[in-house]
Amino acid sequence: MNDLTASVLDRITDPSVRLWWPGLASRLVNDLSQKHRFNLASYSTSAWITQGTISPQRLFAIRNTCLIRTQAVVEVLSPALQQRYGIPDCRFWKVDELEQGAALELLASSLDEIAAMPELSDTVGQLAHRIHLLMPHDDAYDVNFSEPELPLSIFVSIPQQPREHMRWRVAEAIVHEAGHLQLSLVERVVPLIASPQAQYYSPWRKTARPVGGVLHGLYVFGMIAEWMARSSAPPSHVRRRLADIDQEAREIADFAEASGLTAIGAALARNILMRISAAVSFPVSSEPENEGATLQESQ
Structure with a gap:
């Protein structure tokens, strides 16, 4: 190695x-x-x-x-x-x-x-x-x-x-x-994916997708959750984004057990799900916002 x-x-x-x-x-x-x-x-x-x-x-x-x-x-x-x-x-x-x-x-x-x-x-x-x-x-x-x-x-x-x-x-x-x-x-x-043909439900696409695509989605939204929880974005936007990401992650809570992942890929999936849970629990400021317009979500 x-x-x-x-x-x-x-x-x-x-x-x-x-x-x-x-x-x-x-x-x-x-x-x-x-x-x-x-x-x-x-x-x-x-x-x-x-x-x-x-x-x-x-x-x-x-x-x-x-x-x-x-x-x-x-x-x-x-x-x-x-x-x-x-x-x-x-x-x-x-x-x-x-x-x-x-x-x-x-x-x-x-x-x-x-x-x-x-x-x-x-x-x-x-x-x-x-x-x-x-x-x-x-x-x-x-x-x-x-x-x-x-x-x-x-x-x-x-x-x-x-x-x-x-x-x-x-x-x-x-x-x-x-x-x-x-x-x-x-x-x-x-290697993160053992069987590229293996499928798993994607909460972002609302349909089955290759496990590699689901792992990518989970990873990038995990990154966003960790960043957003500690960002200076308007609190209402932060809470909304974290709630959305948390809901989607809950829909694939057992993803680490999916066929098609290597042992390393499964370990990564478990880690991301844990990090999302921690990000959602991170305290978000409730101070008044000074943004003049409502932020629209990016998916």
Whole structure:
């Protein structure tokens, strides 16, 4: 067993470690760069997927100076790659629209909220090397995703009319997708799924899904629960999100016993369920809120 494998096993089964596994992301990303022989500093979605034959249309550096100095990079894809990753009822923000500033300002304020927990911010920054901004046709809905073929890229939606109070929706989406990237990198190191074809009920999709997908869902919402319980989000929003996550976790309370998980995968599932329960029990401030609008949930 090498040092990275031992480190991964220690973190994912230790009930005292936050689910974003402080310090692990940098080791996972470095391992990825060594195995694929690429320079992290020059990583881009465009270069990764086309082996360097297509360059980004434009890059925007977003600096965050809340508690620790970090930088995120928004990458605008070429028209050909936008078509490849386009989805219905959504389009990519255009360069001239981003230059107007509102979308990037909302993204920066969302990163500031994540940075209030420096270890989480470090994990997110290590994993989300490139952020792609989508514009949903309906501002009431969020469209966020990541792709297994893109190990360090996330796609996050920002409404056509960005408003400061929406920062929690965007922050949650960033944490969510970074969590998917981290668990995918973990799966490159230790086996979590024994039978990819095995199915289990997903409380998020309301239907049976492969156990790997359910484990990913449980993990990212566990991360969100731990972060949200200690965040400075409006108390009513925190309580609502924790209640939702708790209810969904209760629907799969016996997931650790599901066929298709390895012993390590089962141990991870038990750990996440325990961490969600602890997050839900964490005291949430009841002080008056100063937000001027109701936050909408991001699923």
